[in-house]
Amino acid sequence: MGNYADEIKRRRTFAIISHPDAGKTTLTEKFLLYGGAINLAGSVKGKATARHAVSDWMEIEKERGISVTSSVLQFEYGGFCINILDTPGHQDFSEDTYRTLMAADSAVMVIDASKGVEAQTRKLFKVCVMRKIPIFTFINKLDRDANDTFELLDDIEKELGIATCPVNWPIGSGKAFKGVYDRNRQCVVTYSDTQKGTKEGQALAIPLTDQEALSAAIGEEAADRLRDEIELLDGASAEFDLKEVQGGNLTPVFFGSALTNFGVEIFLKYFLDMTTTPLPRKAEEGVIDPVLNDFSAFVFKIQANMNKAHRDRVAFMRICSGKFDASMEVRHVQGDKVMRLSQPQQIMADERKILTEAYAGDIIGVFDPGIFSIGDTLCMPKQHIQYEGIPTFAPEHFARVRQVDTMKRKQFIKGITQIAQEGAIQIFQEFNTGMEEIIVGVVGVLQFDVLKYRLENEYNVEIKMENLPYEHIRWVENQDMDLKSLTGTSDMKKVKDLKGNPLLLFVNSWSIGMTLDRNKGLILSEFGKN
Ligand code: G4P
Numbered sequence: 001m002g003n004y005a006d007e008i009k010r011r012r013t014f015a016i017i018s019h020p021d022a023g024k025t026t027l028t029e030k031f032l033l034y035g036g037a038i039n040l041a042g043s044v045k046g047k048a049t050a051r052h053a054v055s056d057w058m059e060i061e062k063e064r065g066i067s068v069t070s071s072v073l074q075f076e077y078g079g080f081c082i083n084i085l086d087t088p089g090h091q092d093f094s095e096d097t098y099r100t101l102m103a104a105d106s107a108v109m110v111i112d113a114s115k116g117v118e119a120q121t122r123k124l125f126k127v128c129v130m131r132k133i134p135i136f137t138f139i140n141k142l143d144r145d146a147n148d149t150f151e152l153l154d155d156i157e158k159e160l161g162i163a164t165c166p167v168n169w170p171i172g173s174g175k176a177f178k179g180v181y182d183r184n185r186q187c188v189v190t191y192s193d194t195q196k197g198t199k200e201g202q203a204l205a206i207p208l209t210d211q212e213a214l215s216a217a218i219g220e221e222a223a224d225r226l227r228d229e230i231e232l233l234d235g236a237s238a239e240f241d242l243k244e245v246q247g248g249n250l251t252p253v254f255f256g257s258a259l260t261n262f263g264v265e266i267f268l269k270y271f272l273d274m275t276t277t278p279l280p281r282k283a284e285e286g287v288i289d290p291v292l293n294d295f296s297a298f299v300f301k302i303q304a305n306m307n308k309a310h311r312d313r314v315a316f317m318r319i320c321s322g323k324f325d326a327s328m329e330v331r332h333v334q335g336d337k338v339m340r341l342s343q344p345q346q347i348m349a350d351e352r353k354i355l356t357e358a359y360a361g362d363i364i365g366v367f368d369p370g371i372f373s374i375g376d377t378l379c380m381p382k383q384h385i386q387y388e389g390i391p392t393f394a395p396e397h398f399a400r401v402r403q404v405d406t407m408k409r410k411q412f413i414k415g416i417t418q419i420a421q422e423g424a425i426q427i428f429q430e431f432n433t434g435m436e437e438i439i440v441g442v443v444g445v446l447q448f449d450v451l452k453y454r455l456e457n458e459y460n461v462e463i464k465m466e467n468l469p470y471e472h473i474r475w476v477e478n479q480d481m482d483l484k485s486l487t488g489t490s491d492m493k494k495v496k497d498l499k500g501n502p503l504l505l506f507v508n509s510w511s512i513g514m515t516l517d518r519n520k521g522l523i524l525s526e527f528g529k530n
Contacts, residue, residue, distance in 0.1 A: 004323045004359060005291045009277050011361030013083040013318075015101050017125070018110035019118035023140040026258040027110055028073065028084060034265055035075035035082065072316075072363045074346060080272050083363060087124065094444045095423060096301050098393040099374065101127045103300045103318035103363060106134040106275045113139045113146035113173065113255070117159040125160050127393070130527070132248040133279075135162065136271050139170075143191075143257040146173035149229070153237070153253065163238040163250045167270055168263070170255040171218055171226050178218040180255050180263055181208070181226055183233075184270075188226075190217055191262050245274055278361035281320045283377070284386045290360035293321035295330065296379040297364075298387040299372050302422045304454075313422070314345075315368040317378065320387065324358045333377040333386050341378070342367040374423045392475075392497075392528035395426050395441030398468040398505065399448060402438075408461045415459030416440075416451070420498065425451050428495040431483050431502060439495060439505075440465075441473060470505040472512060474524035481522065488515040501528065 018024040073084045085104050087097045107128045153164045171178040179191035187205035206213045214223040244250035256263020278290040301316040326344050344364050346353045375389040403412035420427045428439040455461045483494050483502045489511040495503050506512050
């Protein structure tokens with residue numbers, strides 16, 4: 001094994017999650033700015049172009065019926081090599097969004113200070129909790145009128161069930177926003193919107209007790225209020241404990257304004273300090289340490305039809321240990337084949353860069369001739385490592401699907417099965433029949449369009465879809481459960497997945513509770529096994 005521990009240890013790989021419009025893109029751009037990946041002029045001008053490029057790409061993807069790309073951005077800052085995994089939001093929310101979180105070692109949650117915790121954040125957050133990865137909260141848009149700070153923290157604690165520890169504290173908001181108080185350094189960092197996009201506010205290092213200086217800097221009223229709030233906070237909030245943060249039980253909270261570039265660099269510095277190096281990952285053979293092992297990786301996303309002319313697919317993998325070198329041979333464990341990975345590349349929002357090497361923590365995309373599945377492991381030819389599969393996430397929209405031309409049954413089954421294998425949709429059948437009736441489940445409704453489009457264009461099959469009222473799906477965990485004897489509510493439907501695993505569909509969460517009550521010992525899960 002080579003000596004690449006240092007390269008691995010300086011890597012930080014995180015996902016950035018938020019409800020649409022909370023400011024994820026803006027915050028990411030500011031990170032890149034500090035990393036020198038874009039210069040300022042480029043960022044202001046480039047913002048529109050970059051957005052344009054990305055949304056164009058999404059339009060094309062949509063038209064071609066491809067699931068929407070999550071991009072990976074890599075940049076250097078302060079000696080760290082940082083990988084940001086962007087999780088697509090908006091209407092293109094799909095199972096891929098969840099899977100992306102499986103490839104990250106921590107998550108940054110961006111919250112709009114005037115909105116608090118919103119639906120999409122809640123969903124993504126659940127996945128982070130399941131993985132027990134550290135979560136850092138950036139409360140954004142303090143330059144606009146914000147909710148009460150204590151209420152915002154309360155909201156996070158109640159809605160998401162995680163303790164909060166503010167690392168800094170906002171002084172006012174909107175027109176009255178004066179900056180933040182850094183609890184660690186015990187000084188006030190003043191805000192000035194004349195510094196839009198250029199640099200952070202100046203740290204004045206005024207102790208709270210220095211009434212005169214503080215009043216001079218932020219005004220008497222704000223100073224009084226700040227002192228009161230900090231006193232209250234010191235008595236009420238959780239103590240900072242790095243272990244708790246790294247175990248995903250406590251989220252450090254930061255306040256700022258990504259748009260006016262305030263609080264971003266402070267956040268980035270603390271974040272890099274507190275987050276983890278690439279985490280070890282569980283395999284069937286035991287826990288694989290990223291530094292002590294040679295190359296291994298797992299596939300977390302497959303993107304079909306990046307180039308329609310070639311019907312190509314790109315498999316995205318997260319390197320879990322060691323170093324990847326484009327010239328080396330690797331074992332595809334599930335396919336039991338030794339091969340060279342073809343066209344390894346780093347995929348940004350709108351560009352691709354061919355890679356020659358990469359390290360644990362990095363994400364690479366490779367050309368997939370149709371052999372990889374989500375959750376597959378790659379490792380050194382002489383090794384046999386098999387990482388635990390990626391769970392299947394509960395779809396929230398369901399439809400019954402039929403082909404229009406009954407003569408095309410074969411193509412229909414082939415197409416829909418292949419698309420399901422890529423992970424864009426999930427398919428289910430009536431639990432006591434075969435493929436006569438197919439129920440499709442998706443995480444985001446856009447995937448229905450994707451399915452229709454792809455079946456028509458790639459498999460030449462026209463389909464009819466009938467929406468079903470179900471909103472919840474649960475995997476039956478009990479090994480010995482006989483679905484026939486299970487008594488649920490009248491609106492419940494019993495189905496099975498491609499592997500024959502039993503599942504239940506429900507119209508509302510009340511029915512789930514009823515069914516659990518009526519069947520003692522029944523164990524239902526929101527996540528399935530791939
Ligand atoms: P997203 O990726 O989470 O969806 O959010 P994005 O960064 O695109 O931000 C959504 C909107 O909120 C954008 O405005 C953006 O400029 C604005 N925004 C982001 N951070 C802040 C902040 O700290 N303060 C304020 N006041 N606004 C912020 P837009 O009008 O939708 O787009 P644009 O025309 O500005 O590009």
